[in-house]
Amino acid sequence: MSDLFDNGAAGAEPLKGPRPLADRLRPQTLSDVIGQKQVLGEGAPLEVMLSSGSLSSIIFWGPPGVGKTTIARLLAHETDLHFVQISAIFTGVPDLRKVFEAAKIRRQNGQGTLLFVDEIHRFNKAQQDGFLPHMEDGTILLVGATTENPSFELNSAVLSRSQVLVLERLDLADLERMAQRAEQDLQKELPLDGPAREALLEMADGDGRALLNLIEQVVAWKTDHKLTSIDLSKRLQKRAAQYDKSGDAHYNLISALHKSVRGSDPDASLYWFARMLEGGEDPRFLARRLVRMAVEDIGLADPHAQAVCLQSWQTYERLGSPEGELALSQAVIYLALAPKSNANYVAYKAARRAAKATGSKLPPKHILNAPTDLMKDQGYGTDYAYDHDADDGFSGQNYFPEGMERPAMYQPVERGFERDLKKRLEYFAKLRAQRGG
Template identity: 70%
Template sequence: MPDLFDTPNAERPASRTRPLADRLRPARLEDVVGQDKVLSPDGPLGAMLASDALSSVIFWGPPGVGKTTIARLLADETDLHFVQISAIFSGVAELKKVFEAARLRQRQGQGTLLFVDEIHRFNKAQQDGFLPYIEDGTILLIGATTENPSFELNAALLSRAQVILLERLSRDSLEGLIKRAEAEIESHLPLDEGGRALLIELSDGDGRALLNLIEQILSWKLTERIGADVLSRRLSQRAAKYDKSGDEHYNLMSALHKCVRGSDPDAALYWTARMLTGGEDPRYLARRITRMAVEDIGLADPQAHRMTLDAWETYERLGSPEGELALAQAVVYLALAPKSNAGYVAYKAAMKAAKKTGSEPPPKHILNAPTSMMKEQGYGAGYTYDHDAEDGFSGQNYFPDAMDREAYYSPVKRGFERELKKRLDYFARLRTERRS
């Protein structure tokens, strides 16, 4: 697989027909760019190598950041036999062959570093199959995944392998990679400053993508430098890394939710745009912002709930892209609305009490008595019709007789809930007066 970065010219084959990414593949760990936090002496891998205590690890990170290259170089650093498989194309039969060959090498005195790309693609039972071979030292496992290991790998495997996060490449790292590519081709790229900046932007933190784009530019055999405008016409925009069923889907929605809760309309609009440009279903966005209106704004601004439903209906009527503007406007409104989760907290508290009290019946005085037998049982006895009471409020008990009165709803002093708090306090005072 392609990867990142400079290998001294003297250590490379002379062939210029090989892909640029392969020609720039590092020959040493110190040549890998963009993962200093992991590879430095204080980093997790650097510390392992310094203490000669390399153990099984899972590399978690986006594509094109060096997972495969680092695994290969670890095998070189430790004199382990390197074996690479992909969980996409491998099954139980191939795994058995890999383990048998590793056992044979172990008897001959050589260890095996097994690199498993897309390890999350193996099901839980297949993941369990690695455990005995890790435990007895038959293999040193290096797994690679773009998905959150906490959700995709089972606990038994995670307990035997350290998860190491590899980050997307920074702009500085990508600029360094461009310079190494230029050293390899012995020429500057035919791009002006704006074109160079756009090239980095289009690579979106992916070193492999950057090198592939560079090769595409070189194939044009330009004789003069071009800028961002020409480059953008010649290169199609790479789709943002956004898996509508994976971690990024939930990460970006979480970011949007917290921006709304934090009253930042600009950041909320940014994450809204990120999801929509990534291909998110606007109906899913509509559903989630409606939930935000109920959970984080609630009765502090009852209009917020209506605003999200209207935006949802507008999208259904207009479709994309016109209807998405209504969703964006609703997001701005939510971000600027007064916030309260008092209703949400009250609901959870009431649910907890309902589960605890089980089948406690309502007090008899608020039960209807349509039959004479029910009247004889005391149903409806002593009920006061609130409209006939002074101030339209009787102050009766409506909780089960065996249950003490509880307070779940505590409105905040923001937005419309300030008025609701006044009403709540008013009724509480009347209730006390009626009972005295």
Template identity: 70%
Template sequence: MADLFDSGTPASPQTTDAAARPGPLADRLRPATLQDVIGQRHLLGPDGALTVMLSGAMPSLILWGPPGVGKTTIARLLADRTGLHFVQISAIFTGVADLRKVFETARNRRANGKGTLLFVDEIHRFNKAQQDSFLPHMEDGTITLVGATTENPSFELNAAVMSRAQVLTLQRLTLRDMELMTQRAEKELGAKLRLDGEAREALQEMADGDGRALLNLVEQVAAWGATETIDRDTLAKRLQRRAAQYDKSGDAHYNLISALHKSVRGSDPDAALYWLGRMLKGGEDPRYLMRRITRMAVEDIGLADPQAQAFCLQAWETYERLGSPEGEQSLGNAVVYLALAPKSNAGYVAFKAAMKQAGETGSEPPPKHILNAATSFMKSEGYGAGYAYDHDQADGFSGQNYFPDDMKRPVYYVPVDRGFERELGRRVDWLVEQRAKRGKG
């Protein structure tokens, strides 16, 4: 809805009849072809994934991306491009009975030689049974499904749907995209916005990569009919919105979160608080920050302080209960705690090494003595034979092998001599010693 013709030419200051046309600006400026869509060049450019895909039979698709980047528009244009009948439903308002009618109508349409592109907005809101109902109609060609979601499809969609559809990731619109969109809107409205350079950029930053939001803001500013040039502060005051101080989807976003993460890893609570403050002042979502802060606890503190992860989760819960701005203090407490905590990435390194080797030796079976003998046949095959129950040992340790029989025993976890992990290191050393003794015995 928010994607426009990418003319690439500045708007004309001359007045036209465009401003008098009915309907929201976003509706009036829908692109007519996929080539006219602003943004998503990685999908729609000459070598883009979707461009290449359209050279053959179009598969079912899942369009994953933030709001206002053109998911609905692209789906409509795909139907035009492929000659399919376009049907749009929303998972929020569509029930089982509605789906049955959609599928029945699509079957009748197919019998008459016309295919159906079924666009499902917010597809992640369908439950498992509803998602499963699409499968037979996708498989027999009754529908070509194009689902749109703002949530990670690997978490929200059934594996069966995912296996039958190609996931395409749409990106937030860049500031260059937003400028092209602003120019196109000005051309449609027949006049340039009365904004100075900083205010114009601030307007685009306020939209936060959402083209639909930008067009709503442009339409609002144009309606003021200003005769004097408006600066950044005046714009923020009139719109009652804080002008973003950095692009949350651009380089500054990644630079600042990197600075925060490395300040915590470097045990500098003052620097960590400074970068946290910079991001909060810039309008960053505190929930995004809490996700990253909790990740720091898992990745950089690890088992040197097992309470760090729980502390972050409690801080997150505190924020959710208090909200902004009061709850933001809990984020500050969390980064101070993490910065001062002993550091270890031993668990992180061990997990990555284990995952790598698991991928290389994925077909190796477990040793039979640790397999469960659930049936008499399995027992006769040696399942569970020779298993030593650790709780029956005086020290609670049998020293048996739990790796595949033909696999040389690796070492993934090497604890550091810091914090609680110092105690874990002593435990690891004792286990290695006991395993060696019992292996010789």
């Protein structure tokens, strides 16, 4: 059976019986929603849509527990649309047909349908395409929710007909407001001292639903004194950080690590390195990325950096976890503090562009080998200057194709070992100019 809920208006009568705290505290109006001012505040997209009476299809992109489902329900209530909720995890094509047919009947009777699709990125391309005709003819107003980057996970056709709104993790101030609402509903204060209360908010990791679940556990404890952070850590397990090794968190954190190394900040570099390990990232992936950093961002400013990364990788392979990660962290620190240069990277890209632009131009004949008499007659090898015969070991000859203007691709920086390479480059350029190469 599919996980398909036809809940009518958002303000329908609540179910009788015990209700979780998160359900009891669900906002009844958009003004009650905690956080998300960037989409709900004055002049923000949803406020503008509602005030103009023109609500378009929407994709909510954000982490769990920040209000995607709640806001969708309240939008239906604000616009007098019939609210239908489905989950892409449990809904198949037959279920979708039933949803669309019911929405058509509703439309014929004068009522629109707001279809909320949780985890919409779980639908494949064909299933996503199935929404398009019903969105275009007004049968449904689609509100999708996803924790993954819509740019990669949703069809361009769906995106072109929707507005993507980003919902953010709740900060500590938002979570504190939520905790205070919970205390009002429960009619009792949390039995926590100040540091323990802050630790509880940190445990939620920006997820409002997780915080309310934690609060329900805490208030159920029988205690006659306020608990400390140590007491709290003994009784509650810290919530695992949100990390998807194949999703946005993976790419966001590796980007943060790479840019912290490039920015010569060893502390920030170690922090993001540790965050990825704590999230379950494969240390071998990190080892490969460290080698890339050494090549791309340090290069010849410190030629030893690449060797340090390869040695740390080899050490990890021999030691394994967890001791091997210490070798990788050593490489992280080394890279962060190494002199930086992307001169090799820039020169390489320039060389590729030049190679593509010049097509099949031959090398100049004087640097071509002439193993046959015919090739000698054609001038191959003629007037080649053997550099070792020069007093300073430099002939200054031209090695680019004839007629090609000499480019200046490699531009070393005044940092680290490249400072010496720059002096050599300038020295050879001076000799080349003197000798007409």
